Structure formats: C-alpha cells, structure tokens
Amino acid sequence: xxxxxxxxxxxxxxxxxxxxxxxxxxxxxEDKKLPPLAMVNHKVTVAIDEQVAITTVEQSFRNHTDRxxxxxxxFPVPKGATVDKFTMWVDGKEMGGELLDAKHAHKVYTxxxxxxxxxxxxxxxxxxxxxxxxxPVPPKGDQKIKISYKFVAxxxxxxxxxxxxxxxxxxxxxxxEAFSVNLTIKSRxxxxxxxxxxxxxTTTRKSDREVxxxxxxxxxxxxxxxxxxxxxxxxxxxxxxxxxKPITGEDGYFMFLVSPQVExxxxxxxxxxxxxxxxxxxxxDIKMQQAKKALKFCLTQLKPEDRFAILKFSTxxxxxxxxxxxxxxxxxxxxxxxxxxxxxxxxxAIWPALDEALGMRSDDPSRPFTMVFFTDGQPTVxxxxxxxxxxxxxxxxxxxxxxxTFGVGDDVNAAMLDQLADATRAITTYVREAEDIExxxxxxxxxxxxxxxxxxxxxxxxxxxxxxxxxxKLPDLFQGTQxxxxxxxxxxxxxxxxxxxxxxxxxxxFVYELNFPPKTESxxxxxxxxxxxxxxxxxxxxxQIRVNGEKKELIDEVVALAKRYGIATPYTSHLVVxxxxxxxxxxxxxxxxxxxxxxxxxxxPIAGGGFGGASGIPAGPGGGPQRVEDFAKNQAAGDxxxxxxxxxxxxxSMTERQVKEAIDALKSEKDPEVRAKFSEEVKKLxxxxxxxxxxxxxxxxxxxxxxxxxxxxxxxxAANGLRNQDRVSLTANRQVYGRNCLEIGGVWIDDGYKAxxxxxxxxxxxxxxxxxxxxxxxxxxxxxLGNHVVWMTPSGTTLVVDPNDGKxxxxxxxxxxxxxxx
Numbered sequence: 093x094x095x096x097x098x099x100x101x102x103x104x105x106x107x108x109x110x111x112x113x114x115x116x117x118x119x120x121x122e123d124k125k126l127p128p129l130a131m132v133n134h135k136v137t138v139a140i141d142e143q144v145a146i147t148t149v150e151q152s153f154r155n156h157t158d159r160x161x162x163x164x165x166x167f168p169v170p171k172g173a174t175v176d177k178f179t180m181w182v183d184g185k186e187m188g189g190e191l192l193d194a195k196h197a198h199k200v201y202t203x204x205x206x207x208x209x210x211x212x213x214x215x216x217x218x219x220x221x222x223x224x225x226x227x228p229v230p231p232k233g234d235q236k237i238k239i240s241y242k243f244v245a246x247x248x249x250x251x252x253x254x255x256x257x258x259x260x261x262x263x264x265x266x267x268x269e270a271f272s273v274n275l276t277i278k279s280r281x282x283x284x285x286x287x288x289x290x291x292x293x294t295t296t297r298k299s300d301r302e303v304x305x306x307x308x309x310x311x312x313x314x315x316x317x318x319x320x321x322x323x324x325x326x327x328x329x330x331x332x333x334x335x336x337k338p339i340t341g342e343d344g345y346f347m348f349l350v351s352p353q354v355e356x357x358x359x360x361x362x363x364x365x366x367x368x369x370x371x372x373x374x375x376x377d378i379k380m381q382q383a384k385k386a387l388k389f390c391l392t393q394l395k396p397e398d399r400f401a402i403l404k405f406s407t408x409x410x411x412x413x414x415x416x417x418x419x420x421x422x423x424x425x426x427x428x429x430x431x432x433x434x435x436x437x438x439x440x441a442i443w444p445a446l447d448e449a450l451g452m453r454s455d456d457p458s459r460p461f462t463m464v465f466f467t468d469g470q471p472t473v474x475x476x477x478x479x480x481x482x483x484x485x486x487x488x489x490x491x492x493x494x495x496x497t498f499g500v501g502d503d504v505n506a507a508m509l510d511q512l513a514d515a516t517r518a519i520t521t522y523v524r525e526a527e528d529i530e531x532x533x534x535x536x537x538x539x540x541x542x543x544x545x546x547x548x549x550x551x552x553x554x555x556x557x558x559x560x561x562x563x564x565k566l567p568d569l570f571q572g573t574q575x576x577x578x579x580x581x582x583x584x585x586x587x588x589x590x591x592x593x594x595x596x597x598x599x600x601x602f603v604y605e606l607n608f609p610p611k612t613e614s615x616x617x618x619x620x621x622x623x624x625x626x627x628x629x630x631x632x633x634x635x636q637i638r639v640n641g642e643k644k645e646l647i648d649e650v651v652a653l654a655k656r657y658g659i660a661t662p663y664t665s666h667l668v669v670x671x672x673x674x675x676x677x678x679x680x681x682x683x684x685x686x687x688x689x690x691x692x693x694x695x696x697p698i699a700g701g702g703f704g705g706a707s708g709i710p711a712g713p714g715g716g717p718q719r720v721e722d723f724a725k726n727q728a729a730g731d732x733x734x735x736x737x738x739x740x741x742x743x744x745s746m747t748e749r750q751v752k753e754a755i756d757a758l759k760s761e762k763d764p765e766v767r768a769k770f771s772e773e774v775k776k777l778x779x780x781x782x783x784x785x786x787x788x789x790x791x792x793x794x795x796x797x798x799x800x801x802x803x804x805x806x807x808x809x810a811a812n813g814l815r816n817q818d819r820v821s822l823t824a825n826r827q828v829y830g831r832n833c834l835e836i837g838g839v840w841i842d843d844g845y846k847a848x849x850x851x852x853x854x855x856x857x858x859x860x861x862x863x864x865x866x867x868x869x870x871x872x873x874x875x876x877l878g879n880h881v882v883w884m885t886p887s888g889t890t891l892v893v894d895p896n897d898g899k900x901x902x903x904x905x906x907x908x909x910x911x912x913x914x
Contacts, residue, residue: 116258116314119153119226119235122162124207129153129163132234132268136256136318138275140245143252148240154268155235160228165189165237166200168257169220173243181238182226189224189239197221202865206857209879209895214865214872216257249607250325251332253617256318271312275305277322284330285323285349285574289620289820290316300353316820319617321349328353329545329569331591331604335581336621340611343580345621346558350591351574352544360542361596362397363460364416365390366449370467370500372406372440379500379529380436383466386533387431390464393541394419399459401452402427405445406438407473416452441473443481446495446512450488458597460543461493464533465512468500478508486515492546494518494568496536499805501525506804507639510812514635517547517567520812522805542571545593545600550577556587556608562628562815569593576818578625584610620820626657631814634661638807655843656832658823659814662807720894721853723839724882728847828873831884840877842884851882851890852910853898860902861893867907888914 119129132152139146155161169175169191180187192200197220205211222239229235245254256273273291277283282300286293288307296304305320323332329352337344367387375383387402394400398419402412412430417423446465453461475481485495497509499522506522513520521536523529548566552558561579569575589604612618630653633646647663654664824835832843854860856879865871874883874891881893887910892898 116256117149117151117165117167117237117239118204119163119165119229119237120204121229122164126157126161127208129155129161129229129235130268131266134267134271134312134314136273136275138254138256138273139278140252140254140275141278142280143245143247144242145245145254146240146242147256148238150236150238152234152236153229155229155231155233158231160231162225162227163229163235165222165224165226166204167222167239168197168216169222169241170243170255170257171216171219173220173241175220175241175243177240177242178222179240180222180224182224183236187224187226189222192221192223194218194220202862206862209857211856211872211875211878214875217865217869217872219257249333251321251323251334254320254322255617258314258317266314267310267312270308270310271314272308273306273318275320277303277305279324281324282326282330282353283322283324284327284353285332285351286320287322287332287334287349287574287576287818288318288320289624289818290319292819293320323349327602327604329591329602331589331602333589333604333606334618334621335608335612336618337581337584337609337612338619338622343559343582344584344608344612345625346579346581346608347618347621347624348550348577348589349574350548350569350577352569352571360395361458361460362395362399363462364399364401364452364454365394366401366403366416366452366461366463367391368403368405368445368449368463368465369434370406370440370442370445370469371404371434371436372438372469372472373436374440374469374503375436375500377436379468380434382529383500384431384434385530386466388428389530389534390537391419391424391427391431393537394424396420399454400427401449402430403445403449404434405441406436407441408438409441409444409448411448416454439472440467440469442467442471443475443484444473446481446485447488450485450493453490453493457490457492459492460546461490462540463493463495464498464537465495465509466498466500466529467504467509469503470505478505482508482511482515485512489516494540496521496540498523498529498533500529502802502805504805506808510635510808511639514565517565519567520808522809524805539573540568540570543568543595544571545569545591545595548575548591548593551590551592552581552587553590554585554587555583556585557582560625560629562625562632564632576816578621578628580625581608584608623657623820624817626653627659627814627817630654630659630661631811631817634807634811635815638811656825658825658834660810717896719853719897720839720880720882721851721890721892721897723837724841724845724892725847727836727841728845826877828877828883829870833877833881833883835877838878839880839882841882842890844884845882845890849884849890850888851892852902852906853892853894854902855898855900856893856895858898858900860899863902863904864891864907864910867904868911885910886913887911 116134117131121129130153132154133150135150137148137150149167175191178189178191180189198217200221200223201213201217204213222241224237226235226237245252247253254275273293277286279301283303284300286295286303286305288305291307293305293307296306298304303322307318321332321334323330325331329350332349334347334349335344336346367390369383369387371380391400396419399416400419400423401416404410412427413423449463449465470476471478471481475484493516495512495516496518497513497520499506499509499520501523502525504522506520509520512518519536521532523532546568548569550558550561550566558579558581561577563577566577567575586605586607589606591602591604593600630650633650637643637646637650650661651663653659654661826833826835826840833840834843835841854864861875865875874881875893879893879895881891883891883893885891889910891910
C-alpha cells in the first residue's frame with residue numbers, strides 16, 4: 093500500500109550499517125582494517141530445465157582506496173544444492189576457486205562474523221562455500237567477478253523451489269548501481285504457476301512450457317533471498333499448493349496459486365459492457381480528457397459478438413442509446429463521436445446512474461454483465477445516503493453482474509465504492525491527482541477482458557476443512573492472471589481439492605489430489621504463508637470496521653494480529669521495509685565497527701527499525717554505552733499496560749522526535765541529490781504517520797470522515813493492500829526460534845520479557861557466543877537479529893547479547909541449562 097510501502101525508507105537509509113557482509117558474494121580485503129568492498133552491480137542469470145538450474149552471477153566491487161588490494165571472494169552455495177561444477181573468471185581469466193564443504197565453511201562464516209561484527213551471515217551456516225583469492229584489485233577501480241554453477245532445484249510434489257542467496261539480517265547490502273535477476277524456466281510439462289514471496293517479479297510466457305521471470309532495481313537493497321516457486325501439471329487450470337504447519341496440534345496455513353494455461357482452448361463468451369461516466373462540474377478538464385480516452389480504449393476492446401452501452405451522469409442521466417447495442421462498426425463510430433462531445437456540468441446523481449445501468453442487463457444469464465463506473469465525487473442528487481445506494485444496488489443485482497468502480501481524485505466515498513465492487517466480485521481502483529485514468533483503465537481492462545472461470549468456489553474432501561479464507565469471495569479467474577488464495581486448514585492427510593466455476597452456461601470442475609501434512613519442517617521455505625494470511629485477515633477486518641463502525645472484538649483482533657506480525661494499522665504503527673527502489677544508504681559509524689565508505693554520511697541513531705545496526709540506546713552513566721539488559725529493563729518496567737508506554741508503546745512506532753532526528757541526520761550531507769531523496773522520504777514518513785493518527789481519531793470518534801475524502805481513499809488503499817498482499821515484508825516484529833521479538837531503539841526484545849526475569853548476558857562474538865551456537869545451531873535465528881538482543885530461552889531464563897558487556901566463556905552445562913524447557 094502506498095503509504096506503508098515507504099514507511100521504512102528513511103530508517104533503512106539512516107539506520108542500516110555499512111555493508112560489512114553480504115551473503116550474495118563478498119570481496120574482503122586481506123587488510124583487516126578495511127571493510128568488505130562496496131558492491132557496484134549484481135546481475136544474476138538463471139536457466140532451469142527440468143529442475144536443473146544453471147546460475148550465472150556477475151558482480152562488480154569498488155576499491156575506494158588509492159592502492160592495490162589483495163582480497164578474498166566468498167560466495168555461499170544455496171542450501172540443498174549439489175554443485176558439480178564451478179567456473180570463475182576474474183579480469184577475463186579463468187581462475188580456480190576452492191569449494192568448502194559445510195563443515196569447513198562453518199569456521200570461515202564464523203570468522204567473518206567475528207571480524208565484521210555482523211551476525212547476518214550466520215543465515216548460511218550449514219551451507220557450502222566458494223572461496224577464491226583475488227589480486228590485484230586496482231586502486232580507485234572496480235573488480236568484476238563472474239561465476240557459474242549448476243545444481244538441482246528442490247522439488248516437493250509438483251512444486252519446484254529455487255533460491256538465490258542474498259540476505260543478511262544484520263545489515264543488508266546494497267548495490268551502488270543495478271541489481272537484476274533474469275530467469276528462464278523450461279519443462280516438458282506445463283508450467284502453470286510462477287510465484288515469488290520475496291520480490292515483485294514480472295513474468296512473460298513464451299508458451300505453457302517456457303516462462304521468463306525478471307526482476308530489476310537500481311540502488312537495490314539486498315535484504316532477503318530471491319525465492320521462487322513454480323508448479324506444473326496438465327490441467328487447463330493449474331493449482332499449485334504451498335502448505336505450512338509449524339505446530340502439529342494447531343491448524344495449518346495454505347496458499348493456493350490458481351492460473352489457466354496459456355495454450356488452453358479459449359472459449360470466449362460474448363459479454364455485455366456498460367460504461368458509466370461522471371460528468372459533473374467537479375471533473376477537471378484534464379481528468380475529463382483522460383476519461384474520454386479511457387472510454388474509447390474500452391470500446392476498442394469489444395468484439396462483434398459483444399454488446400455495449402454508455403451513460404453519462406451529472407444532475408441527470410443521459411445514455412448514448414437507451415439499451416444495449418451491438419459492437420459493430422457503425423455503433424462504435426457513433427459512440428466515439430458521442431464521447432468526444434461530452435462536457436462537464438451539474439451535480440452527482442450516482443444512484444440514478446447505477447439504477448439505469450443495471451436496468452440494461454439482459455435476461456440471458458450466460459452473458460457476463462460488466463459495468464465500469466467512474467466518479468470523482470459523492471452523491472448530491474436524488475439518493476445521497478451511501479448505505480442506501482449500496483442496498484439499492486444489491487437489491488437489483490444478480491450473480492453475473494460485475495461492477496468495477498473507479499474513484500477519480502480524493503473527493504469520493506471510498507467505503508461506498510469498495511462495497512459496490514466487493515459485493516459483485518469486482519475491484520475498486522483509485523486514480524490519484526498525479527495519475528492517468530486511461531493508463532489505469534487499460535491495465536485493468538487487459539486483465540478482465542477474457543474470463544476463464546466465474547463464480548469460483550473451493551471445496552475439500554477427506555476430513556480436511558478450509559477456513560478463514562482470503563479473499564472470502566473468490567474473484568473471477570481471467571486469462572493471463574493468477575489468483576492467490578490464502579487461508580487455514582484443519583486436519584491432515586489426503587484430500588481432493590475441488591475448484592468449481594462457470595463459463596457462460598457451462599459448469600466446470602477441476603479436481604486436484606493433495607496431501608496435507610500434520611506438520612511441516614521449519615526449513616521448508618514456506619513460512620511466509622502464515623504472516624501473509626495474518627495481513628490479509630487484518631485488511632479484511634479493517635474494511636469491516638471502516639464500513640460498519642468499531643466493535644471491541646474486532647479492534648482487539650486487529651491489535652493482537654498487528655502486534656504479533658508487525659502490521660501497520662490505525663491502532664498500531666509498525667514499520668515495514670518498502671519493496672521498491674532505494675537510494676544508496678549511508679552507513680552508521682560505531683566504535684570498533686567497519687570504516688565508512690568514502691563520501692558517505694555518519695547518521696544519528698534512531699529508535700525503531702534498526703535492523704540490528706547501531707543501537708539507539710541512550711548513553712549509560714558516565715557517558716559510556718548503556719548495557720543492553722539495563723535498557724530492556726527500563727522498557728519493561730515502564731510498560732503500564734496502556735498500549736502506549738514501555739514495550740507496548742515502542743513497538744516500532746515512528747514518533748515526531750524520530751522524524752526530527754532523521755532530518756537532523758541529513759543536515760551534514762553535502763550531496764544535494766542524496767539530501768533531496770532522503771528529505772523527501774522524511775516528508776512522506778511524517779505524512780504517513782499523520783494519516784494513521786487521523787484515522788485513529790476518526791475511528792475512535794465514531795465519525796464517517798474516514799469513509800470519504802483523502803483519508804477515506806488512503807485507508808481504502810491501505811486495507812486493500814493488506815487484503816491482497818502476496819509478498820513478505822520485513823517488519824519491526826520477528827518470529828525467531830518460537831518467540832516473538834520486537835525492535836526498540838536498535839534492540840530486539842522478547843515480547844514476553846519482564847524486568848524481573850532471570851538473565852544471562854553473553855558478549856557478542858565471544859567464545860561463549862559461538863559455543864552456544866555450536867551446541868544449538870538454531871540460535872542463529874536469534875543471533876541474526878543483531879548484536880543487541882534480549883531473548884527468552886526455553887528454560888525461561890533470558891539470554892542477553894551485548895556487544896560491550898557479558899560473559900566471554902561459558903561451561904557446556906550452563907549452556908544446556910538454558911535450553912531445558914521449563
């Protein structure tokens with residue numbers, strides 16, 4: 093959603109530390125006083141043929157010093173990969189690299205963590221490692237490295253998973269220039285669904301058996317592995333299941349990806365289309381011209397077997413013709429001329445326009461009836477009560493009617509438009525002031541022009557029950573689109589999934605055999621399904637609150653889910669890492685840490701969203717660093733249970749003080765372009781916080797102001813973004829080793845921590861720190877949060893990780909005592 097996606101843009105730019113370690117490939121100087129070299133660009137090309145994946149990686153690194161450097165290149169081999177060949181070129185020469193198995197790579201990984209103080213690389217413990225010596229790396233120049241390796245991608249049933257390693261949770265690396273992934277999938281069987289939970293990919297199908305996938309960002313933040321799933325089968329409509337059930341005794345989570353084959357027989361059904369345009373005096377000249385072009389575009393998409401109608405409305409309703417007409421050459425030419433002559437005037441008669449449009453529907457249920465409704469205002473003529481308008485429309489509606497609504501500008505009743513679309517299995521699109529109506533209409537119409545299956549339903553057999561499904565009403569399935577359905581399931585074992593729907597008069601059913609596991613392993617790579625389900629559920633509940641008013645049980649459920657999964661709502665304000673282009677990030681300087689890159693800015697520490705970088709902890713007595721445990725105790729002791737103080741009140745919320753600190757941190761930046769980018773992000777962040785604050789006041793005040801105007805549109809876009817979210821985001825909340833942790837001031841604190849809890853403090857990167865890791869490798873998920881961590885062990889004792897304080901050594905018996913369940 094627009095105002096959540098950039099919420100952490102500033103924090104990522106200000107808080108993240110120097111790129112001391114990147115699991116996507118690291119070039120580390122032998123001179124230990126120097127940090128790993130900055131990555132200029134990163135290009136990944138992948139060819140997957142029947143699961144065999146050949147990956148080619150091109151990376152360039154920059155030596156900012158004025159001397160030749162000797163360096164070591166390290167690249168983590170993807171987990172589960174059986175590499176039979178590695179080739180590498182440095183400056184046009186083929187070089188011999190050393191492939192270390194997981195056991196020998198373990199020491200190399202931990203040595204890097206000790207040196208760089210970045211625990212993010214612990215993500216790849218258990219992986220093999222490619223190591224190569226590189227000399228010389230030219231002064232003030234770039235070093236290009238190209239590697240190629242082959243392995244068999246993992247397969248689970250009819251689902252193949254490909255992972256390219258990128259992330260370090262401690263401090264994400266960034267590219268000074270471009271990062272790109274270009275991937276080609278080939279198979280003897282039809283590739284029916286392609287999905288990435290981590291990156292906003294674009295897919296291009298050459299055929300059912302060959303698909304191209306692309307992702308590209310300039311100045312990209314590399315904060316998560318590139319993960320891709322694809323399914324294959326021989327049905328006209330493919331269903332790819334992704335299942336996750338971490339606890340045996342609890343309900344599991346499912347994601348079904350549903351899409352039609354490209355080469356399946358296209359049985360186009362003749363359709364009836366009614367275009368309804370608001371021509372009231374509030375429509376500006378620019379918007380009116382765009383709207384006319386949008387109408388004309390829709391007319392060009394009609395086929396001779398289709399029928400259409402056009403209505404304009406202001407104070408009254410005026411039709412192009414008083415009934416549906418054939419989409420032949422004569423009528424289309426006349427309609428275009430009629431559209432050219434439209435002018436703006438008068439009020440906004442929304443109900444009369446909808447009423448007349450619905451009255452044009454034929455009695456033939458086999459013809460899909462689609463309405464595209466444009467308005468830039470609220471009802472001022474005839475019926476002006478939005479709830480009654482919706483009720484009237486539902487009273488005249490039938491199952492084969494779809495009303496796609498377009499809100500133009502901010503002076504619309506967003507709740508009304510959303511209800512009209514949702515109730516008819518359609519969608520609402522909002523066109524903001526700086527956006528083009530024609531472009532948005534063309535995008536939507538291209539997706540809905542060829543329905544493959546309408547009135548879609550899912551059912552199961554064999555004791556498996558699906559529930560809490562989002563979207564609750566499954567939308568129509570169109571050619572070239574993919575439907576993402578997320579929900580929970582009860583039971584385990586074999587089941588037949590039945591997907592039913594209608595095309596014209598013909599009923600269709602597709603059956604998929606599937607085994608639901610009693611439990612999934614934690615490393616299956618499908619753990620993203622659970623937080624995506626939570627976000628969709630929160631979006632749905634927020635819609636219910638926005639339309640029907642506040643109810644305590646709904647608010648409580650939103651708050652509980654938001655706190656657990658780090659979701660931004662009007663009742664909480666968690667920070668979300670944006671999935672989009674980012675400016676190059678200036679590192680934070682900290683004592684004993686890596687040196688900053690030349691020309692970058694030391695940034696002031698800020699609370700909230702620290703990514704394990706420099707802590708925002710206030711100084712301790714005497715001006716020295718405050719102990720992590722003391723900071724956590726102060727937070728826990730200050731929690732009054734009011735949701736605004738202590739741990740609860742600091743759940744990643746962005747305060748005005750933090751915005752001010754962000755602005756102060758930019759003052760010393762000399763590069764005007766960088767300063768302008770960061771300043772713009774600060775402004776956006778402040779505006780987004782005000783939006784949530786206004787929504788909070790409006791909801792609690794029982795006003796309808798949050799249904800209309802800019803706030804209403806903002807909230808609708810936000811809730812819609814949650815309801816349709818299909819990619820994971822990093823937030824100020826993390827589930828680690830079975831515990832929920834939240835980030836406050838650069839410190840990750842266990843949600844269940846109390847000020848009087850017994851604790852053990854271990855110094856980060858000490859012998860004790862690594863001995864715990866050796867005895868209990870799962871602790872790497874906790875360590876990856878950073879060097880300032882407060883985590884409840886299974887015994888109930890708190891383990892505190894502190895970079896400046898704590899034990900250097902621990903006895904094995906004391907370590908084991910921490911992991912004995914209480």
